[in-house]
Amino acid sequence: MFENLVPHLPILIIAIPLFGAFASYLFSKVSDKARDVFAFIVLGVTEFLVLVLGKDIYTNGLRVYTLGATSAELTAPTGYIMPVRIILEVDALSIFMGIITVTVAFIVFIFSLKPMKEYSGTDKYYTLMFLLLVGMLGIEFTGDLFNLFVFLEIASIAGAALVAFFTHRDESAEAAFKYVVICSLGALLVLFAVALFYGQYDALNIAYLANVMKYSLLDKIAFCVLLCAFAMKAGSAPMHMWKPDAYGEAPGPVAAILVTASLVSMYALLRVCFTLYGRGLNTEVIGWIITVLGLLSIFIGVTMALIQNNFGRLIGYTAVAEVGFILLAAGVGFAGFSSTGFGFTALQAGLFHILNDALDLGLLFLVSGAVLHATGKRNLNELSGLARNMKYTCIFFIVGLCAVAGLPPMNGFASKLMIYESVYQFNPVFSIIAILASIFMLAVFVKVFYSVFLGPELKEFSSVKEVPASMLLAMGALAVLIIVIGLCPDIFVNNVINPAARALIDYGIYRGVV
């Protein structure tokens, strides 16, 4: 049915939300309802197309789209020995990230329908949300380093503007300023690395660069710069401090989508390490560097989360720790760099944890948004006894709590168990640290659960009501996904995670297309 459409899906999946970004603003001038319906249709179509492309890629393998060529798969023009056009290259890893990104964006949109109406500037909110989605999808689908920089900038600027959504608060403007400085620094360093590659090889295509790379000193400098820039954007310690600032001030749904944006930076880090450089550099040393960054993130993130009293900041610090788990697994996976053994299991675990983090932390941020919507408060010291009046929100929080703390039978437990076991074979001490951090994580969210939902009902909250149905629906959708993945982890690991991990290990397939 979609045979003629499928070759064009990589560009359509980026172009449709880009169209939606600007058209939604025009629809806002007609009415809020028209804009909401339009945005729903755009996101629904994008979700459908990304699933169709996913089915195609998981069945037939990698798909390439060359912009401006007579044929989508004509990567080098006739007479040229290298690609000069913009090329989108979507493999199992790219589409895995794409499905996560669009699904979270869709759910966040449904959540935003009611609470955002209470503020001015909702028209711009939807435009910025769509632009952020475009930036993330572009990073995931592009096969070109310069375009990766461009999409990184789009995502950064849109993300910073969204962090500053509560313009009446000085803290929001400050957090957005920090976010944009950090993102600009990261993006400029990516541009610097791009310049180093272009100066040496006259090319910007990732697959082509990987094929011709000489691993010179300049290539090593470019690697260091890319590694640090993407690690900082992902929120790795000790470059994580912007993250709680931004997440603590952003509206709940914005923070939920920013978690996915951080995970997209993690995707870019994996793409650079595995696909661009592969086994060209000493994988064990680089694996150790990534592992140490992961351990630092886990330890600092979880211990700092324990002393936070702002709901958003607290989840922000736990997001740092969760990124640490992914880095730990990715580092062990890179050090092992094999399609069998503990290295491959660690890589699978890391990718599985990316999926789980996007859902678990997304749900917790939506709960924090729901609490803010119902009470107008974020300070845990000022909240108490909300379980009486917000029963469903409380249930969704418990699901998120269990998932992020790695309690069985939630999805977080399955991926963390894979991380513990694979990392144990690399270094048992690292595995023990990871297990202890998970216990800390549980302690952190027990504190939140007690402070927000248990305890006596305060007089000021006696009239608090449950949040509107659209918000419950969005939180419920994430909770259902968490439980389903938790109950059938093997189905997701075997059919979705495994091909994505293989796409990283068997980098020759990605490189061979160009």
Added chain:
Amino acid sequence: MFGILETGYGFWSPIIWIITIIVIGIILYIIWHLGEPAYKKGTEQTKPFLAGMPEPSKEAVTVRADNVYWGFKEALKHYYGPMIKTHSGIINDYISWFVVVLAIVFVIIGGLL
């Protein structure tokens, strides 16, 4: 097999876990059911005895979030003190940390590889 995840060393089956939890739950329910039947909810039996003093209101004695892990934070104050200082909220410091990490990575990768 459906529901069984290979985890490296061993396996994880949520289905077996849920069945185990249900069985444990049934055993606990049976033990609870065999307990003292004289317990009456909402009577003097359920009120705390505070040396004959009247019970203060729940709002007055509830432990706030900041105090939940007070003992833990107090024991680790030598760790938390410098850590809080490091998280200064100043963007210059954030960039400095990035520069430090970049320099270390440069030295390791430039020197060892």
